């Protein structure tokens with residue numbers, strides 16, 4: 001039986017959240033600023049033809065999940081940390097304000113909550129800090145988690161507190177199996193929306209996908225999440241997309257939009273199970 005997360009008796013044991021444009025709205029402007037930074041990196045660091053940059057940036061993002069993954073797949077060589085520092089280092093983080101409504105909402109949900117983002121650890125930590133949500137999650141699965149530094153042999157090397165995320169048994173991803181697609185080069189970066197990335201996150205989080213709900217603003221990620229067996233919620237949309245079980249115009253609407261899947265469980269004991277409490281220290285994997 002479940003022994004962690006306090007979710008005994010509930011239909012769902014874990015909530016898996018994307019970060020950017022999911023826990024805060026796209027209207028914050030971070031997304032646009034990030035894309036501009038990446039375009040600048042492509043222009044000045046990779047010396048890609050200026051007229052090609054915007055189209056290429058978008059197409060690689062669409063094709064590979066992140067522009068960075070696409071650039072690597074095309075053979076561009078650059079340091080991952082340098083790229084992330086350039087893409088995220090000058091973002092207008094001040095536009096993100098503490099979100100007390102979301103914080104209280106998350107703390108009121110008894111399930112284990114984990115962040116699953118393609119972004120790097122520093123960015124994830126900064127965003128959560130700005131939103132005032134640092135202590136709302138049991139762990140973070142981020143770029144470094146799925147793409148450990150060269151020389152690392154397993155997740156233990158990438159996660160500072162892997163026991164929480166990996167259930168004490170960090171498992172290797174077989175990178176040789178990471179891409180079964182035929183038509184383009186093997187991606188060197190493991191990230192959403194690849195099914196392998198989602199399955200890796202499920203293993204790292206050590207959750208049963210059938211008892212996990214996945215929130216993301218990307219239709220592609222939602223489709224892959226469904227393929228991996230997760231229950232899915234498209235965020236930032238009032239209409240369903242293929243593979244989505246629910247649509248939330250705002251992450252604030254979880255209770256209103258999907259009360260039964262959050263609360264379904266022991267019936268009369270719900271009120272006792274659902275009580276506000278803080279989780280332990282957030283894990284920055």
Ligand SMILES: [Mg+2]
Nearest residue numbers: 018020021217
């Ligand atoms: Mg997102």
